Amino acid sequence: MTHYLAPEPGKLFLDATLGGGGHSEQLLSKGAKVIGLDQDPAALSFARARLGHYDDKFGAIQGNFRDFGEILSTIGISGLDGLLLDLGISSHQVDNAERGFSFNKPGPLDMRMDPDAEVTAAELINNCPEEELARVFYEYGEERASRRIASAIIERRKEKFFECTTDLAGLVESILPRRGKKHPATRIFQALRIAVNNELRVLEETLAEIPQWLRPGGRLVVISFHSLEDRIVKSYLRRCSKSKIDRPEWPEPKSNPNYCFKLVMQKGLIPSRDEVKSNPRARSARLRVAERLPIEVQP
Ligand SMILES: C[S@@+](CC[C@H](N)C(=O)[O-])C[C@H]1O[C@@H](n2cnc3c(N)ncnc32)[C@H](O)[C@@H]1O
The missing domain is CATH 1.10.150.170 (Putative methyltransferase TM0872, insert domain)
Known part of the structure; x- marks a missing residue:
């Protein structure tokens, strides 16, 4: 799944749902830098122990991803090559x-x-x-x-x-x-x-901030686990991936001020049978990927 972010040396990613650090590790192992964010201190301790050997390529910060912009500004970061949201709770949280x-x-x-x-x-x-x-x-x-x-x-x-x-x-x-x-x-x-x-409101607020942070060509990858989340992600990406908007009462279509993403896939991807077999919790997962276009957006 992290291959959609095309990780390589020189790229910087925000893993906004660090959890056990599995996705971050995949990105780090390809030579990319990762900032991991999680609101759960237990997840941070676990991921730090697992990924600490990546030294200055990896940083873990506690916080809500709703505040990711502020957090990145505080540490002097102004742009990202990709952002990952693997929504919901981790198996560590469920199992405890x-x-x-x-x-x-x-x-x-x-x-x-x-x-x-x-x-x-x-x-x-x-x-x-x-x-x-x-x-x-x-x-x-x-x-x-x-x-x-x-x-x-x-x-x-x-x-x-x-x-x-x-x-x-x-x-x-x-x-x-x-x-x-x-x-x-x-x-x-x-x-x-x-x-x-407050998961749904937080998700909506976070999505709205993302275009300002992704560099052109940078990708947003979102994995959601229930239809309410996926509906929010799908409608947000639809809204931001149309160059024009049209309404019956308008004489002609107008350009869309939110246009900034290209959809990498039109439909959300569901896991294969094998994936579900090896990880039954993935059965309701849906993956969406969008790529930032080189178009200015209003902050
Ligand atoms: C599904 S798990 C992520 C698993 C991770 N991708 C991995 O490979 O291990 C989701 C994680 O995101 C965290 N999380 C969920 N909502 C968050 C939010 N609004 N801000 C920060 N962290 C959040 C949870 O605490 C949890 O650890």
């Missing part, structure tokens, strides 16, 4: 029950990628009004039973607050019995995680 992302293992209802962030999943579940919970489950989880689940949470909350992941997962399972392999709480957990980390 203490982080609260997994409905399979008991752990605190936390779900913050940045452990210093203010709001945890428990705070949302135990304090949000019913309507707000139903909205979160419907909008961020596309859960059809959002109202029923929100109402059951409110009832249960009157007796006892939710503290544990499996406690919440159990309540959801009592309302939506298991069908097939997917746990019935999957969508509720996804919704909470998105809300806790």
Whole structure:
């Protein structure tokens, strides 16, 4: 996948979702320089230990990718040859029950990628009004039973607050019995995680900043893991890859002020069967790649 960034000596990339450093390592091994960003200090420690031997070719910084422009300016960087967003949470985060992302293992209802962030999943579940919970489950989880689940949470909350992941997962399972392999709480957990980390808004704000930072020919690679993220990426790239825009009420098309990308592939790429076999979590992944055109954009 990192081959879409065409890594080579002399190029500089931002891996805005450093995680365990797997993608950064692929770029570094081709001789490129990489700045890795992650809001999770545990990911930074892991990636630093793994990639420290690349010395001054690799730097890891803690921060939210929403602030990537400010972070790059602070360290004196003004342009990139590529930027990678491998969205969502890492397997390290899911597998660590203490982080609260997994409905399979008991752990605190936390779900913050940045452990210093203010709001945890428990705070949302135990304090949000019913309507707000139903909205979160419907909008961020596309859960059809959002109202029923929100109402059951409110009832249960009157007796006892939710503290544990499996406690919440159990309540959801009592309302939506298991069908097939997917746990019935999957969508509720996804919704909470998105809300806790404000993921969709952060993604929109970040995409809007990227054209100012990519050099002509530089590439943006985004891997998303659910349709809500992918929809945002797809519509953003569509908006920025048309030279003209047209509306029925206009006498003729006008030039598009956002035009700055060429789509490297028209459709999002899905993983091959073999890839899914070796990494089942990749089954819902979608990859999109765009190349910065040599066109000025307004900051
Ligand atoms: C899917 S993992 C990346 C895995 C990585 N590409 C690898 O090869 O190991 C996503 C990582 O991005 C981080 N992340 C997600 N949203 C972020 C944000 N808004 N700002 C900074 N880091 C974020 C998560 O903490 C997680 O470590």
